[in-house]
Amino acid sequence: MYDESTLVKEKFQLLDENGQFDDSKGYDFDDDLLVKMYKWMVKMRSFDVRLLKMQRQGRIGTYAPFSGQEAAQIGSAVALDLKDWIFPSYREIAACVTHGLPMKQVLLYVKGHFEGGEIPKELNIFPIQIIIAAQALHATGCAWASKLKGEKQVSVSYFGDGATSEGDFHEALNFASVHKVPTIFFCQNNQWAISVPLKKQTVSSTIAQKAIAYGMKGVRVDGNDVLAVYQVMKEAVARARNGEGPTLIEAVTYRQGPHTTADDPTKYREEKEVENWINVKDPITRFRQFLEKKNLWTVSQEEALQKTCNEEIDQAIQEAEEEPLIPTYAAFDYVYAEGNTLLQEQKEEVQRNGQRREDV
């Protein structure tokens, strides 16, 4: 077990930047789990890179890439059961897909298809949140409902370091701890909120230490170490399921790319800093080195995986691009459970306009 008193200051780490595993802490992981997590990380990196390319080609809209944050997102999502809830922001595509969201669904979202937010019925994933920290309250309420119903699901909100400045962050942590609800606040501290560095968000020396003020468990973890993330998340989930209340996890990571495709990070970040995170601290490189040392991964497996990932991504893209568009008038059916006079009139106007254009 890790030392609770120091963890809000120090980063919990199992795998260092060279892929050296820390045996002294006494953790052991199932080989299948290791390979599964690695495959997810590679697939999600490929997906992210492809989505960036598609944006440059004009095939999708504005996109917020997550490269560099795969260990944080996948390590945490793999520790959940399918029935657990996640409440993502826009940079948590990898967590969503790992938790079951089809890549095709992500593509519909980034293409601006009306059904992009229509999470498949069997999945407990909330639609992507744009407003910073708003979803932390939704996860708290959802977890509260599980507690009131006597059910064992946990609810996880994902957000970034910038979100910790929002009022909703405070309100969510406070509500969750006062009512001891089974929720996990998973903060990916990727150092930058668009152009504003963490030191301009807070003078707290860590984000994890904020948990202390709420009487809540706080954990700081190396967010580029998938094993450490998995381990702290697994323990937070167990505590939540066991009725021991919420946890704030700070996963220290880095946004390797721009905030979105509309952002130019060279205006505010030092190239050296970015290169260090990409060349020295990358979460996938580190994990592959570890797997290779354990003889769990080979060059030929890597090649085969890349090929499968590309095929799966190609397939998802093809399906998403073939998906028929929803006519604009259909949107009027999703404002309320039932329509009303004014909405119906506007819907009919859109239908008439559509028909007129087709007549031309």
Added chain:
Amino acid sequence: MAKKTMIEAINEAMEQEMEQNERVIVLGEDVGRNGGVFRATDGLQARFGEDRVIDTPLAESGIVGTAVGLSVNGFRPIAEIQFLGFVYETMDQLSAQAARLRFRSAGRFHAPIVIRSPYGGGVRTPELHSDSLEGLFTHSPGLKVVMPSNAYDAKGLLISAIRDDDPVVFLEPMKLYRAIRMEVPDEAYTLPIGKANVVKKGSDLTIVTWGATVPLVTKISEEFMTHGIDIEVIDLRALQPLDIDTIIQSVEKTTKLVIVHEAVRNNGFGAEISAVVNERALFSLSAPIVRVTGYDTPYPVPTMEDNWLPNADRITTKVKELLAY
């Protein structure tokens, strides 16, 4: 059937819905042990327990935001905002979250929440306790806006709101909480959200109003009646959805329209009604549409509010001017 005040009717509506559906819960500031600052939730915690009538931390965004999460995981939360002036603290959770959830998820999720809040002037409150802010919500597609004016309507509309599958902002005129007792059935009943009530039929002029100003407008219409002037009074009961047909039918009959509301005039809901009538019944009108509303200042201090509100003098003067047009 017994005579009840509006606050008693509201309390009874929540009690009966909580009785018949264990997923109906109440949350807010001081709603539990204290029974609410106006006693709207009086006795509910004693009866249903602390898990169903929840004293939350003092945070409006937290109240509505957690209600969204509770609602998608099986509950029907009734969230209380202690005074409507405090609702600015939770506008994102209302207008950007609860309101848009059905649309954002193309129907996968929806937020069956009721947000109850007292509003309205004439009660000598501190600042930001009297504002009429219904226009904030009618400008947020996805929210329903209900504003009862009496005990009978309040009970039936609140039960409908609790059973509704969309988020309903339910605004209660605090001046009327205990002002009038009226016959209210003891059993649960519903009133349709979006159906106006013609309080008084008439042929000479139409007054459209809602919530806090309905009793005043009704009284004024009765005084005009003693002078042989027959005013039709429409209590909208709900602004979203809006009962357009009742308004248009009335204006086609009387040809003259006064709109009375306490909210500030600029972009107030009266402007929307005026536009709708112009679009649909312009040639039925024999005179311009008149609005009697709060003025375009922040809600004033108690020593000024009687002059600021649409009072009997202001309404009567405008009605006379319009009748003489």
